[in-house]
Amino acid sequence: RPRSLSGIQPTAESFHLGNYLGAVRQWVGLQEDHDAFYFIADLHALTVQPDPAQLRARVHRSAAQLLAAGVDPERSALFCQSHVPEHTQLAWVFNCLTGFGEAGRMTQFKDKSAKAGADKASVGLFTYPILQAADILLYNPHHVPVGEDQRQHLELSRNLAQRFNHHYGETFRQPEAYIVKGTAKIADLQDPTAKMSKSASSPNGIVDLLDDPKKAAKKIRSAVTDSGDTIRYDPEGQPGIANLLTLFATVAGTTVDDVVAQFEGQQYGHLKVALADLVADLVSGFGERTRAYLDDPAELDRVLAAGAARAREVAAPVVVDVYDKVGLVRGV
Numbered sequence: 001r002p003r004s005l006s007g008i009q010p011t012a013e014s015f016h017l018g019n020y021l022g023a024v025r026q027w028v029g030l031q032e033d034h035d036a037f038y039f040i041a042d043l044h045a046l047t048v049q050p051d052p053a054q055l056r057a058r059v060h061r062s063a064a065q066l067l068a069a070g071v072d073p074e075r076s077a078l079f080c081q082s083h084v085p086e087h088t089q090l091a092w093v094f095n096c097l098t099g100f101g102e103a104g105r106m107t108q109f110k111d112k113s114a115k116a117g118a119d120k121a122s123v124g125l126f127t128y129p130i131l132q133a134a135d136i137l138l139y140n141p142h143h144v145p146v147g148e149d150q151r152q153h154l155e156l157s158r159n160l161a162q163r164f165n166h167h168y169g170e171t172f173r174q175p176e177a178y179i180v181k182g183t184a185k186i187a188d189l190q191d192p193t194a195k196m197s198k199s200a201s202s203p204n205g206i207v208d209l210l211d212d213p214k215k216a217a218k219k220i221r222s223a224v225t226d227s228g229d230t231i232r233y234d235p236e237g238q239p240g241i242a243n244l245l246t247l248f249a250t251v252a253g254t255t256v257d258d259v260v261a262q263f264e265g266q267q268y269g270h271l272k273v274a275l276a277d278l279v280a281d282l283v284s285g286f287g288e289r290t291r292a293y294l295d296d297p298a299e300l301d302r303v304l305a306a307g308a309a310r311a312r313e314v315a316a317p318v319v320v321d322v323y324d325k326v327g328l329v330r331g332v
């Protein structure tokens, strides 16, 4: 079976609709016919110095949400990045293969360091995509389900795989980004030209999966749209409506064309009200399932430990092989 691999940062509060529709839903789909490895990227979270007690809570919160979203620990290895030390062991080798300028060209680093202020951005934030390359290549995955914002990082992973193979012999597969066109960039509800993001300027722009259903519905009903009145899919001219149509089609499990046909001749408000109901249902069920998983932290720990054990079975021999190939002497 082909392999799939992806990760997500442990969320402060809740994953948002962009994380879910853009990435996690694909994780769930791929576990049907892939050997799947999915991790909570707690080491990546350290790049912005989170509060230690909160970070610990965030890991459980994230595991519970991933299970609530449908990640099945029987079929997928679900684990915490820091429980598999091979990620950082391989990252060092890739740090030494990556050019300084090459790392500096990562647009996410440029955006995030500009926001933090150049002197405040950590070296960890700078090398983040290189650790991400290690996260990915350790598992030699065929498919990496992510949102559009990760495309450039995936390209770096592919380049590092190729570079390593060129220097030291065939070792890594060049993974393919698994980016689903329609949902790869869910837009902010208040600024539909920007991606829905946890660092959004207005909290009303993002629907959190653990939002109260009424609050989630209200955010959808207050979404910014253009001044026209024809419901059609035109991402350039009517980005707000295009985003709502995408959300509707994905949550209802239908196509954008069908949704456009369903609302033909109706007003924007009709689409918003109907979508608000769908999203309220989605977050209501999601919240209930997440709270049930959070009631049993020992079970969450058990799932993560079993996932890490499965991940290490794959990751450990890769690091031994890589360390041999680059010329490190084995310890006794």
Ligand code: AQP
Binding pocket: 007, 008, 009, 010, 018, 019, 020, 021, 022, 023, 024, 145, 146, 147, 148, 149, 150, 183, 184, 185, 186, 187, 195, 196, 197, 198, 199, 200
């Ligand atoms: N708006 C989005 N549309 C589609 N996919 C998205 N993803 C994030 N936002 C959208 C995808 O979610 C996965 C997990 O992302 P992450 O752990 O890297 O979180 P993130 O990218 O930090 O999420 P945010 O909200 O976008 O955070 P900031 O504001 O810090 O940048 C990834 O596959 C990502 O593509």
